[in-house]
Amino acid sequence: MLELEDVRKTFNEGTAHEVRALQGVSVKIEENSFTIIIGTNGSGKSTLLSAIAGAFPVDHGRVRLAGHDITRWPEFRRASLIGRVFQNPFSGTAPNLTIAENFALAARRGGRRGLGLAITSKLRCQMRDLVRELNMGLEDRLDTPIGTLSGGQRQALTLLMASWQRPQLLLLDEHTAALDPKSAEQVVALSEKVIARDRLTALMVTHSMQQAARLGDRLLMMHRGKVLLDLRGIQKKRVRAEELLDRFEEVRRADLLDESAAEMLARSYV
Amino acid sequence: MSLLIGALTIGFILSLLALGVYISFRIFDFADITTEGSITLGAAVTAMLVVNGWNPLAATAMGFAAGLLAGSVTGVVAMRFGVNRLLSGILTMTALYSVNLRIMGRSNIPLLNEYTVVTMAEKAGQRVFGTAEMSLLGWEVSVRDLSLLIVAPLLVAVVSVLLFAFFRTNLGTAMRATGDNAQMIRALGGDDRRMVILGLALANGLIALSGALLAQYQGFADVQMGIGMVVWGLASVIIGEALVGTRQLGFAITGAVMGSVLFRLLVAVALRWGLNPNDLKLITAAFVFIALILPKLLRSVPGRQRRVASA
Numbered sequence A: 001m002l003e004l005e006d007v008r009k010t011f012n013e014g015t016a017h018e019v020r021a022l023q024g025v026s027v028k029i030e031e032n033s034f035t036i037i038i039g040t041n042g043s044g045k046s047t048l049l050s051a052i053a054g055a056f057p058v059d060h061g062r063v064r065l066a067g068h069d070i071t072r073w074p075e076f077r078r079a080s081l082i083g084r085v086f087q088n089p090f091s092g093t094a095p096n097l098t099i100a101e102n103f104a105l106a107a108r109r110g111g112r113r114g115l116g117l118a119i120t121s122k123l124r125c126q127m128r129d130l131v132r133e134l135n136m137g138l139e140d141r142l143d144t145p146i147g148t149l150s151g152g153q154r155q156a157l158t159l160l161m162a163s164w165q166r167p168q169l170l171l172l173d174e175h176t177a178a179l180d181p182k183s184a185e186q187v188v189a190l191s192e193k194v195i196a197r198d199r200l201t202a203l204m205v206t207h208s209m210q211q212a213a214r215l216g217d218r219l220l221m222m223h224r225g226k227v228l229l230d231l232r233g234i235q236k237k238r239v240r241a242e243e244l245l246d247r248f249e250e251v252r253r254a255d256l257l258d259e260s261a262a263e264m265l266a267r268s269y270v
Numbered sequence B: 001m002s003l004l005i006g007a008l009t010i011g012f013i014l015s016l017l018a019l020g021v022y023i024s025f026r027i028f029d030f031a032d033i034t035t036e037g038s039i040t041l042g043a044a045v046t047a048m049l050v051v052n053g054w055n056p057l058a059a060t061a062m063g064f065a066a067g068l069l070a071g072s073v074t075g076v077v078a079m080r081f082g083v084n085r086l087l088s089g090i091l092t093m094t095a096l097y098s099v100n101l102r103i104m105g106r107s108n109i110p111l112l113n114e115y116t117v118v119t120m121a122e123k124a125g126q127r128v129f130g131t132a133e134m135s136l137l138g139w140e141v142s143v144r145d146l147s148l149l150i151v152a153p154l155l156v157a158v159v160s161v162l163l164f165a166f167f168r169t170n171l172g173t174a175m176r177a178t179g180d181n182a183q184m185i186r187a188l189g190g191d192d193r194r195m196v197i198l199g200l201a202l203a204n205g206l207i208a209l210s211g212a213l214l215a216q217y218q219g220f221a222d223v224q225m226g227i228g229m230v231v232w233g234l235a236s237v238i239i240g241e242a243l244v245g246t247r248q249l250g251f252a253i254t255g256a257v258m259g260s261v262l263f264r265l266l267v268a269v270a271l272r273w274g275l276n277p278n279d280l281k282l283i284t285a286a287f288v289f290i291a292l293i294l295p296k297l298l299r300s301v302p303g304r305q306r307r308v309a310s311a
Ligand SMILES: Nc1ncnc2c1ncn2[C@@H]1O[C@H](COP(=O)(O)OP(=O)(O)O)[C@@H](O)[C@H]1O
Pocket: A011, A012, A019, A020, A021, A039, A040, A041, A042, A043, A044, A045, A046, A047, A048
C-alpha cells in the first residue's frame, strides 16, 4: 500500500520562479490497484510521481510504501520497492549497453551488485523468454546495444525491466506520450497485460482521456498541485472520456474566472 | 632498434594511463584531470618505498593503492559535495603537487641504482636467455630491453583481461551504465554517486600504476612528470577508437592499449625526424583538438551545403 500524507513541494522557493508544484497531496493507494492520474499541464503529476520515487526531498509530509516510511530514503534505495517508466523513452535504458546487459541490471533492482558475472546463462534464458513475449524479434538481438532500437522498442523493454522483479509499486509517467500512435498502443497494451498478470500496484499518468476512462480501477485528477477528483469503484467504471473532458473544461473556465477576477481586483485596487 | 623497443615499452607502460583515461573520460564522461597528479603520485610513492628497501612489487602495488585513494578524493569532492567535476579534479591535482613533494622530499628521486621491477625483469631475462646482449633479427639488443618488451605487454594483457572481466560483473556493468544514463541506474537501485567514486578510484589507480612503472623504467621519479598526461592519455584513447572503430568494451580496451603504443611510436619517429621535444605537447594538444572537432566538422559539411542549396 502507498500512503501520501500532506505532501508538499515548492520549486525555487522565495525566488521569482517559485512554483508550488504540490500543495498538500494526501492519498492512500490500495495494494493491487491500478490508478490513473490525469490533469492539466503543470498540475503536478510528474512532480507527484517524482516525489514518490524520491527524485528530490519533499518539503513537507510523509510517503509510506509497503510498510516502510520512505520519506527520507534516497532515490536509489526506493528503487528496491519501485519500478519506473519515464516519459522520455531514452531515460529508462543505458544506450551503449546491450539489451542483455540492461536486463541484467534490472534483474538486480534494489539488490546487491557484487563481483558476480552480470549475465549468466540462466539469466539469459529468462530474459529471452521475457523479451520473446513482445513479438518484436528482439529475443535474437540480446547482444545489440539498446541505443540502436526505436523509442517504442526501448519503452517496451523499459516496461519489462521495471516490472520484472515484481515491484511493490509501478510508476508510469506519460510513458507513451513520446511514441508514435502505433507504438503507443502496443506499449499501453503491454502495460495493461503486465499489470493485470502480475497484479501490480500501479500509478499511470496519461494525457489520453480514452485511456483514463478505459484503464484502471481508480482515477485521480490533479489541478494546481492538488487532487481535485478521486473516482473509484463503480464511479470509475462508469466514467466516460467525454465527462472527463468536461471536467477539464470546467477547471479551465474556473481558472479563467480566477484570473479575470484577479485582474479586476488588480485594476480597481492597484 | 633500441629506440623502437624503448618506444614500444613506454607505449605499453603508458597504456595503463590510457585505460585510466578511457574509464574516466569515456565510461563515466568525467573529464578527470586528477590524472596529472596521480601519475606522479604513483611514481613518488613507489620510488620512496623502493629507495627505502621495499620489495619492488609491493612498492608498485602501493603506488596503485595511492592512485585509488587520489581518485576517490576527486570522486567524493564532486559527487558527495557537489563541486563542479572539472574543478574537483583540479583541486585534487593541485593538492597532489604538494603531497608528491612531501612524499619525495625533493623534486627528483633517481632509481637507476635501486632494485626495481625493471631489475627483476632484467634478471629474469638474463636467466632465460643466458646473456646480456643478443641478436634479434640481426639487430644487437640488450637483454634488459628485450625482457622489458616481453614483460610490459604481458602485464598490460593481464590488467586488460582483469578490467574486461570486472566490467562484465554486476558492479562493473552498473558502473558502465552510470556513465551512460545515471537516471536509469538510480531507477534500478544503483547508487550512481558511489559508482562514479569507484570508477574514478579505479581509473586513477591504473594511472598511478602506470606512473609507478614509468618511474622504474626511466630510472627516476620527478614531480613534473604528470604534466600533459591527460592529453597524452586522451590522444591514445582517440587513436585507439579510430583503430578499432567501436566503443564496445572489449574493443575499446584493446584500442586504448594499441592507441598508446602507436602514439609512442609516432612520437619516437617524429623526434627522430628532428621534432623539437619542447613542441611535443603543443602538437599533441592540437592533435586531440582536431580529433575532437573532426566528427562535428564532417557532419556539418553536408549540412552547410544543404542550407546553401535551399537558400
Ligand atoms: N525541477 C523543477 N524545477 C522547477 N520547477 C519545476 C521542476 N519540476 C517541475 N516544475 C514545475 O512544477 C509544476 C508542475 O510540473 P509537473 O509536475 O511536471 O507537471 P505535469 O502535471 O505536467 O507533469 C510546473 O509548473 C513545472 O514547471
